[in-house]
Amino acid sequence: MNIRKLQESDHTSIIAVVDEWWGGRHMSGLLPRLFFTYFQDTSFVIEEDGQITAFLIGFISQTNPGEAYIHFVGVHPDYRRRKIGKHLYNQFFDRVEERGCHTVRCITSPVNKVSIVYHTRMGFVMEKGDIEVDGVPVHKDYDGPGNDRVLFVKKII
DSSP, rough: EEEEOOOHHHHHHHHHHHHHHHHTOOGGOOOOOHHHOOOOGOOEEETTTTTEEEEEEEEOOSSTTTTTEEEEEEOOGGGTTTSSHHHHHHHHHHHHHHTTEEEEEEEEEETTTHHHHHHHHHEEOOOOEEEEEETTTBBBBTTTTTOOOOEEEEEEO
């Protein structure tokens, strides 16, 4: 397993597989090339035998410089449950802490129960929402009408 910084050239490889990794859900639209161009220092790829098996795209907030945001994480289905995601998150936490961050934020969809459990186990706390769905605080219409989200925060210092 090799962890390295994301490169712009990774864009083509990742968007070619990400929808398949999500069981056919259209996710590649959430990964425009700009993330691969402008956030390389805080975004990472894991490779095995020259193939990308996982990636994390994150950045430091310009509005709140002590905070960082994880935009997207993907792990090839055959490599899940091997703590690969945890390695990516820890690499990100270390990098942004070095750069002066004390807080990391991320979001997920309320229907993504696996993500909610995963982030909770990683030490993230769900932020208070507008409504509650199945015991989960949800921010209604957070990303536009019908696009509800669960917001997470984690202190890293």
